[in-house]
Amino acid sequence: MCNSAYQNNGITMTCDKVEHGPSRRSPKIKLTNVQIVNGGQTSNCLFEAAKESREKIEDVILLVRIIETTSEDVKMSIAETTNSQTPINVRDLRSNDRQQRQLEEALADLGFYYERKSGQHSDKPSSNRVDALAAGQAYLAFGVGLPETAKKDRGRVFGDLYDTVFAEDLTANKLLTSFRLAQLIAERKEISGKRLRRTLPSRLERCQ
Template sequence: MENLKGFTRTYSSFQAATFALSSCMQKRPKFLRLLCADAALRGEPSNTDLTALAASKLEEIAFDDNVRIYLKQKPKVNQNIKATALSSENAKFFYFNNGLTMTCDRLDYPTNTSGPIITLENVQVVNGGQTLHALFEAFTTNQGAISPIELLCRIYETKDRELSSRIAERTNSQSPVATRDIHSIDIEQITLEREFEALGLFYERKKAQHAGKPADKRVDAEKCGQVYLAFYEDMPLEAKNRKGIIFGAKYDTIFSSTTNAEKLLLPFELFDEIETFRAHNATGQRAWLAYASYHILFALKKVAEKKKIGLTYGNRAKISGLLDKAITAVRKARKAERDSLSNAGADFADVLYFKQKKAADQIAAAV
């Protein structure tokens, strides 16, 4: 790329046998220096000024060919990379991370010398931009913490821009592993599976994990997350329409160390009762029930709290007995909103009402 002409970096501590770009050999975060915006720092392999590096930043033009834009600390994957880099297990970072893929116009690799210094010209990081940015944030948080980290690095020398673009595209387009599948091997998930097994139930850490078992004995992890959001977190809207947060932003809340099988089973079974009621009654004037299951579960929790009934599995029968009151609260809130819109000459639709944040607030007020 024309704007990269002359953008040359000098590399050291590069293990040719494994293409591992190492910071461990001399306990310095060299892989960050190599791509920093300070030309003096990146051009001097022996520079050990960590303070100057922390005051610098990454050279963003080196990421122009990367198909992913780095969003500072927003995506959970970036937060996880930073957390791993600062953890006591960061020496294992090499095994947890896919590493970097770079292209360059020219690669100069001197032979017959120990500790060769490799020069790359017109470098582009086509895969691994998130890793480098998250590691730089980790470095500025704690300069000494990331010294044990090693990164796998692949470098392609080519002036063929079409080939370079294809490398960038292909190395970023592999089918991603679903977040749920990644979490399926978490100790929390395995522990829950064992707890449910002790109750005679089959907890599905992975989708359709126990497809051959009776349907009434299967407990789906995603469904557990949905009912948890509606019941414990007062988030019925998100429970139905934002399932992605279950194994994303809300994962640590839902599947925390205090979450056990009985805590999940309480709203799970209550929701089953609500769904059974809906299946037999969502017709005519009660057609609105087809859209309201998670909001009814939310209302059921609110009614139980008002009655000062603890949200424990031992109180399941008592809470279940409040279902009519919960349905009544949802019906009242819905009717009030419908009447308000009608008086204003506006249309009302159940499918839209239960997709609005205010529905939960109105239902809570109606309890």
């Protein structure tokens, strides 16, 4: 079991709305659209401990900070600030953006599983999965017109070029077209590479 379940720095959450009952002592609260922006490891440790035995976490006292805001910019700023000492994948920070959620919903209507986070739909057929980073990289190349940047520095897709790639006018169809085009090129490249490797020995023999 993970010992950090009992030695943690708490959890920071954001939510659109906080509602609490009339009780002044241990009131129950209701959170709408909750996101854990810091403390994911702590949450996982507690979850794993609870799976072994709920008694193990009954006496755990956990500091939880809840911030009520509907501003995506504020949520992003809080996530970046609270994770400054514990680096987190930039893609994960962006995964709950309104644009990312809208693309997931739109692609679902088209029969595809959009992975805002890496491996989010690992249990689904690979042919119907659309990885956000790979799709963004493809759109940066074909939709935005920066193929060299997309190839050599794809980390910028969720970095300084995020608003360029995932602009307001980006539709699910545009993203999907670029993603499938990139897949097709990769498949053709792999086929050509296999053919070349099969024929290369015989060509070398004829040259000797």
